[in-house]
Amino acid sequence: MRFTVGSLIVCAVLAGCSSDAEKLRFDGQFYRTKLSDLDERHKFQVTASPVSASLEGAREAARYEATVFCVNEYGSSAIEWVVGPDDPDEALPIDNNTLTLQGACPQ
Numbered sequence: 001m002r003f004t005v006g007s008l009i010v011c012a013v014l015a016g017c018s019s020d021a022e023k024l025r026f027d028g029q030f031y032r033t034k035l036s037d038l039d040e041r042h043k044f045q046v047t048a049s050p051v052s053a054s055l056e057g058a059r060e061a062a063r064y065e066a067t068v069f070c071v072n073e074y075g076s077s078a079i080e081w082v083v084g085p086d087d088p089d090e091a092l093p094i095d096n097n098t099l100t101l102q103g104a105c106p107q
Helices: 002-016 055-074
Strands: 032-037 043-049 080-083 098-104
Touching: 032 055, 043 055, 055 098
Parallel strands: none
Antiparallel strands: 032 043, 043 098, 080 098
């Protein structure tokens, strides 16, 4: 009986967890991000969408994705941005509600 009750409690707790618990919010929103290697492995392109939810949130979601990549692959959070999240709004490439940044991890 105790095992059954204990199992039911564990199942109820796990059922309450959703995939949103594993996601991070930026400026109060969730963003889809994708990081792709460019010509060399340490060079990358990262996208974040939807920008319409918040440009600031999209910038930070892209920055976060790039930082995680550089830390995991190269052990450093330093990024040399070609087009980065700190660039002025008008310099940021936005197409189809998607922000695209480019940078490189230190080797």
